[in-house]
Amino acid sequence: MCLGIPGKIVSITTNGLAAVDFDGIKREVSLMLCPEAEIGDYVLVHVGFALRRLEPEDAQETLRLFREIEESYREETPGAG
Amino acid sequence: MRKHPGLAEARLAPLLLKEITGFAGLSDQPLRLMEVCGTHTVAIFRSGIKSLLPSAIELLSGPGCPVCVTPTAEIDQAITLARQKDVILATFGDLMRVPGSSSTLQQERAQGRTIRVILSPLDALQLAAEHPDHVVCLFAVGFETTSPTIAAAVTEAGSQGLTNLYLLSSQRTIPPAIRALLANGMAQIDGFILPGHVSVIIGQAPYRFIAEEFGIPGVITGFEPLDILEGIYMLLKQKKEGRAAIEIQYRRAVAAEGNERARAIMAEVFAPVDANWRGLGMIPASGLALREAFSYLDAARHFALPYIEQGDAPGCLCGAVLQGIRRPPECPLFGTQCTPEEPIGACMVSTEGSCAAYYKYGGRP
Numbered sequence: 001m002c003l004g005i006p007g008k009i010v011s012i013t014t015n016g017l018a019a020v021d022f023d024g025i026k027r028e029v030s031l032m033l034c035p036e037a038e039i040g041d042y043v044l045v046h047v048g049f050a051l052r053r054l055e056p057e058d059a060q061e062t063l064r065l066f067r068e069i070e071e072s073y074r075e076e077t078p079g080a081g
Numbered sequence: 082m083r084k085h086p087g088l089a090e091a092r093l094a095p096l097l098l099k100e101i102t103g104f105a106g107l108s109d110q111p112l113r114l115m116e117v118c119g120t121h122t123v124a125i126f127r128s129g130i131k132s133l134l135p136s137a138i139e140l141l142s143g144p145g146c147p148v149c150v151t152p153t154a155e156i157d158q159a160i161t162l163a164r165q166k167d168v169i170l171a172t173f174g175d176l177m178r179v180p181g182s183s184s185t186l187q188q189e190r191a192q193g194r195t196i197r198v199i200l201s202p203l204d205a206l207q208l209a210a211e212h213p214d215h216v217v218c219l220f221a222v223g224f225e226t227t228s229p230t231i232a233a234a235v236t237e238a239g240s241q242g243l244t245n246l247y248l249l250s251s252q253r254t255i256p257p258a259i260r261a262l263l264a265n266g267m268a269q270i271d272g273f274i275l276p277g278h279v280s281v282i283i284g285q286a287p288y289r290f291i292a293e294e295f296g297i298p299g300v301i302t303g304f305e306p307l308d309i310l311e312g313i314y315m316l317l318k319q320k321k322e323g324r325a326a327i328e329i330q331y332r333r334a335v336a337a338e339g340n341e342r343a344r345a346i347m348a349e350v351f352a353p354v355d356a357n358w359r360g361l362g363m364i365p366a367s368g369l370a371l372r373e374a375f376s377y378l379d380a381a382r383h384f385a386l387p388y389i390e391q392g393d394a395p396g397c398l399c400g401a402v403l404q405g406i407r408r409p410p411e412c413p414l415f416g417t418q419c420t421p422e423e424p425i426g427a428c429m430v431s432t433e434g435s436c437a438a439y440y441k442y443g444g445r446p
Contacts (some may be wrong), residue, residue, distance in 0.1 A: 001119065001120070001146070001148065001173065001222070001223055001226075001227065001431075002118060002145075002147075002223075002224060002226040002227070002276060002277075002278040003120055003278070004226070004277075004278045004334070030201075030203060030230075030233065032233045032237070032346075033229050033230070033340060033346065034342070035342070044278070046227065046230065046278065047173075047201045047202060048202070048230065049201070049229070049233060051229075051278070051282065051343065052334060052336075052340055054333055054334055055333045065093065065097075069097070
């Protein structure tokens with residue numbers, strides 16, 4: 001039941017509602033719980049409410065994980081792999 | 082927005098699995114990891130992660146499906162409400178088929194009661210505005226992901242001046258349930274895959290007791306297959322390093338401090354109350370009741386709804402399944418008398434219930 005779906009804010013009306021684009025399907029979403037969201041932001045939406053602005057996805061994050069795993073190899077299993 | 086570039090994902094998954102397998106090999110006994118959230122349960126089954134993991138890692142489903150933990154007595158209350166004259170009951174679709182003691186909301190609707198499935202609590206407000214000659218009752222279940230939206234709808238109903246809307250609150254909060262699970266000590270748990278979207282609201286702090294008091298690591302995890310693998314990797318890494326901390330894997334959505342505004346609206350409207358969980362029993366301060374200032378909206382009070390406790394159906398192991406003590410196929414009813422088409426226990430009704438997931442994705446007897 002705790003599904004959250006990311007969508008992109010296309011427009012914002014004055015009464016705290018936003019039009020959010022979910023991969024081509026547009027829905028009205030309340031910004032009451034996330035008033036800082038702006039047009040162009042990706043938000044996590046649950047039962048018609050934006051819960052949070054999503055951080056732009058960083059390839060950095062994935063790279064960090066790669067590096068971490070690589071380093072653990074170098075430290076612990078020299079020559080292996 | 083792509084979460085991970087496809088190529089990196091394809092390379093990272095086998096790497097993570099290799100690491101996980103390596104970590105698991107270091108442990109001399111099986112590692113039991115509990116995913117608390119029903120959305121994780123479904124994601125784990127659907128992605129096939131369970132079958133990819135080494136046999137030394139066992140994944141357990143916890144009490145994180147709101148529909149599954151709603152006791153029969155509260156379904157009965159909703160049914161009683163739906164039978165009142167001029168009442169429109171508004172509820173999330175997941176609840177329609179959950180058995181009460183003698184009926185379901187779906188059966189009630191077939192018999193002519195007005196029950197509307199809503200996608201957002203704001204839909205209940207719209208129903209109330211469109212039907213001034215009826216009373217709209219919102220039957221609200223859910224955890225901290227959903228509760229701020231219910232609270233927001235309550236305050237919005239006030240500002241719209243709606244006088245024909247009531248709330249039947251059957252909401253629960255997650256940390257007290259985890260505490261109850263650990264305090265009774267029946268399920269052996271080595272790590273928690275913590276719910277991503279509940280944590281968007283509550284942040285990291287409410288879980289600290291898991292690590293600090295019980296010495297068990299937890300990782301707040303997202304819902305993509307790669308998120309889950311990384312969450313498991315982070316848990317095992319903590320085990321290997323002999324640490325227990327609450328960490329965040331799902332950083333693109335979860336801030337350590339959570340959503341303070343959402344929590345403030347929740348706290349303005351609701352107060353914690355002791356609540357009954359199917360399978361877990363009464364858990365202190367684990368439910369949400371309307372505060373005095375909003376109690377005029379309380380459907381249970383307005384309609385003087387009785388609360389009659391009911392036991393689980395004979396033979397049903399939902400309670401033990403929800404605590405990670407038994408696995409669904411160990412239930413004598415599983416797949417025979419109890420199926421998704423004709424469910425007996427709530428864990429088979431909800432698509433996020435662990436029995437329904439086992440049934441759909443394998444593990445039939």
